[in-house]
Amino acid sequence: MYVMGIDLGSGGVRVVICDSRGVVAAEAGQGFAPDVDLPPAGPSYHEQDVSQWWPAAQAAIRAALAQAGSVGVSPQAVRALSVTSTSGTLVPLGADRRPLGPALMYNDSRAVAQAEQLNALAADFNARLGRSFQPSFGLCKILWVAQHDPARFAQVALWAHAGDYLVGCLTGVYDVSDYSTALKTGYDLLEQRWPAFIAQTGIPLERLPRIVAPGAVIGSVSASAAEATGLALGTVVRAGMTDASAALLASGAARPGEWNSTLGTTLVLKGISETLVRDPLGRVYCHLHPLGWWLPGAASSVGGERLRALAAGQSMALLDQQAAARGPSRLVMYPLARRGERFPFVAPDAEGFVIGQPENDTDLYRACLEGVALVERLCYDVLAELGAPAGERLYVTGGGSRSAVWNQIRADALGRQLARPEQPESAFGAALLAAAGTLYDDVAQAARAMVRIASVVDPDPAAQAHYDDQYARLVEACRARGYL
Numbered sequence: 001m002y003v004m005g006i007d008l009g010s011g012g013v014r015v016v017i018c019d020s021r022g023v024v025a026a027e028a029g030q031g032f033a034p035d036v037d038l039p040p041a042g043p044s045y046h047e048q049d050v051s052q053w054w055p056a057a058q059a060a061i062r063a064a065l066a067q068a069g070s071v072g073v074s075p076q077a078v079r080a081l082s083v084t085s086t087s088g089t090l091v092p093l094g095a096d097r098r099p100l101g102p103a104l105m106y107n108d109s110r111a112v113a114q115a116e117q118l119n120a121l122a123a124d125f126n127a128r129l130g131r132s133f134q135p136s137f138g139l140c141k142i143l144w145v146a147q148h149d150p151a152r153f154a155q156v157a158l159w160a161h162a163g164d165y166l167v168g169c170l171t172g173v174y175d176v177s178d179y180s181t182a183l184k185t186g187y188d189l190l191e192q193r194w195p196a197f198i199a200q201t202g203i204p205l206e207r208l209p210r211i212v213a214p215g216a217v218i219g220s221v222s223a224s225a226a227e228a229t230g231l232a233l234g235t236v237v238r239a240g241m242t243d244a245s246a247a248l249l250a251s252g253a254a255r256p257g258e259w260n261s262t263l264g265t266t267l268v269l270k271g272i273s274e275t276l277v278r279d280p281l282g283r284v285y286c287h288l289h290p291l292g293w294w295l296p297g298a299a300s301s302v303g304g305e306r307l308r309a310l311a312a313g314q315s316m317a318l319l320d321q322q323a324a325a326r327g328p329s330r331l332v333m334y335p336l337a338r339r340g341e342r343f344p345f346v347a348p349d350a351e352g353f354v355i356g357q358p359e360n361d362t363d364l365y366r367a368c369l370e371g372v373a374l375v376e377r378l379c380y381d382v383l384a385e386l387g388a389p390a391g392e393r394l395y396v397t398g399g400g401s402r403s404a405v406w407n408q409i410r411a412d413a414l415g416r417q418l419a420r421p422e423q424p425e426s427a428f429g430a431a432l433l434a435a436a437g438t439l440y441d442d443v444a445q446a447a448r449a450m451v452r453i454a455s456v457v458d459p460d461p462a463a464q465a466h467y468d469d470q471y472a473r474l475v476e477a478c479r480a481r482g483y484l
Contacts, residue, residue: 001439002073004064004081005431006057007243008166010034010048010105013056015064016427017078020439022450024423025073028063030056035105044110044135047102050091053162054169061229080236082215082434083170084426085163087242088184090138092145093165095157097174103162104141111140118143118186122197128190130278131285138185143201159185159207163240170229171219171237177209178216180241180287180295187211189288190276214241214290215436215443238434244270245287245295246429251395252421254447256293259383259390261376261410262424263400265305269343269379270297273388283343284386290436290443296388298343302375304400305337306352307368310361320405323366328466331356331363332473333371344375344382345483355477369406373413374467374474380414393417397424404457412463413471422452 002025007014012031018024032052065075086106094100118133118140119126126132133140138161146153160174161181168174179187185208188195194205212218221235240246248270251260259271277286277296287295311319336352358364380390396418400406411418432450436443478484 002068002078003431003434003438004061004078005246005427005429005434006061006081006083006166007246007425007427007430008053008057008083008085008162009243009426010086013053013060014425014427015060016423016425016431017064017068017073018423018428018431018450020435020449022423022452024428025071026064026067027427028060028067030060030063032056044108046105046108048105050099050103050165053166057166057169058228061231065230075230075232075235078232078235080238080434080438081231082238082240082430083163083166084240084243084246084430085161085166085181087181087244088136088138088141089162090141090185091160091162091165092152092156093158093160093174094155097158097168099165100152100155104145107136108141109135111135111137111144114140114143114147118201121200122186122195125188125195125197129188129286130276132282133186136184139198139203142185142203146202156207158209160209161185164209167218167237170221170225172222173219175209176218176239177211178214178239178241179211180214180245182209182211183242183287189286212239214239214245215433217437236438238437240430240433242287243426244268244297246426246433247397247424248272248295248429249432249443249447250421250424250426250429250451251397252419252447252451252453253395254444254451257389257391258393258395259380260395260397262398263303263372263396264398266303267300267372267376267379268297268398269299269383270295271383271388271390275387277383277386277388279386281346283346284383290433296383296386298379298383300343300375300379301338301341302335302372306335307365307372309337310365310368316403319362319365320403322362323369324405326362326366328463329363329367329370331358331367332374332470332477333367334375334474334478335368335371341483344379345478347483350481350483353477353481355473369409370413370467370470371474372400373406373410374471376410377414377471378475378478390416393419395419395421397421407457408460411457411459413467415459415464415467417459418457419453420455422454
């Protein structure tokens with residue numbers, strides 16, 4: 001038996017088909033134009049043409065099924081599927097369930113004034129959940145439309161999230177979402193309901209979707225969708241999660257205390273906690289795990305962006321080899337590529353720094369690798385202070401995790417074992433949700449059975465003293481600058 005995971009991203013659709021052991025039988029993707037051409041309204045506006053999504057999904061699903069068919073996997077063997085997508089993306093739908101204009105994307109942050117209004121109105125709600133509304137949150141964008149485009153707002157019969165819309169195309173059921181996806185639309189994760197303060201804004205609660213748990217059955221593939229995609233009629237469609245939460249599942253983190261670091265352009269941390277993590281500084285907010293645990297997450301601005309700037313077009317693999325041969329640096333670097341930091345501290349004016357004089361370019365490159373690792377350690381120390389400690393093994397994903405040299409540096413600096421999964425993508429996480437209740441009792445059981453670890457890196461005890469000293473110097477420098 002097989003399951004399918006579908007990831008509706010900002011630039012295309014990705015599909016994965018895998019078996020009960022997590023062995024991938026097929027994977028395919030189909031891209032589309034990322035953004036709508038907009039009038040010069042400012043850099044905070046990000047919208048997308050929704051009409052691209054369903055054709056792209058059809059093409060990706062058909063390609064994946066054809067690939068699976070070439071190894072003997074029929075459409076009927078795919079027992080269930082789930083869809084994941086970006087967090088905070090919204091589609092206004094009319095009574096006929098057709099989009100009323102473009103989608104407001106996850107990174108659209110025009111609703112600054114609306115976020116302030118909601119934070120004033122929902123102060124008690126935010127205190128209970130340990131977070132605050134940000135301009136990119138879905139509810140802020142709905143309120144912006146209500147205040148700036150009242151004619152369109154009046155026509156909206158349903159505010160659907162991106163994944164909800166694709167599920168609707170597959171099943172005909174557009175008005176169901178999951179509580180992970182609904183978090184930024186204001187859903188109360190503690191009381192499992194839409195809070196009353198939303199109605200006070202003039203947003204009718206009946207225009208928001210009905211909420212279920214991730215992995216719950218929403219419906220099945222309709223006759224028209226089966227004809228369009230090649231999926232078998234009646235294939236079960238289960239609720240998904242946000243792409244970042246699905247990626248956490250795909251990383252291998254499956255129990256409380258297990259964390260994933262995704263290292264790409266920036267560093268994103270997400271883990272599993274038995275208790276709700278409340279951060280008075282607003283650096284961390286929590287999704288809810290399908291099994292009732294919490295999923296705290298935070299993001300730092302350090303990462304590969306600064307490293308690429310240092311590389312200046314040179315071979316990263318060669319630079320890694322030179323950095324490994326050089327050995328540890330005495331430099332201490334906070335490797336920000338641009339002004340501002342979000343975690344482990346909030347400092348909009350923070351700037352990267354280097355303590356010491358580099359011997360050469362290789363020394364500076366090595367210091368950048370180490371600097372990201374030391375900031376990652378500081379992030380996990382802050383999370384432990386907030387009541388969400390990480391275990392002795394961390395699951396690592398993202399482009400940075402492909403560097404064996406960087407992984408060893410990170411393991412040494414963190415003093416923890418790093419495990420890198422074979423399939424760290426959100427689409428694979430969606431497949432795990434499809435398997436929960438279909439092939440396994442729950443998603444944690446599915447993750448333990450299906451996530452396959454590609455490599456494991458153990459910390460070198462001989463490196464501990466060096467990195468302890470470098471870490472102390474980094475923390476002292478951050479405090480001296482008023483960041484901590």
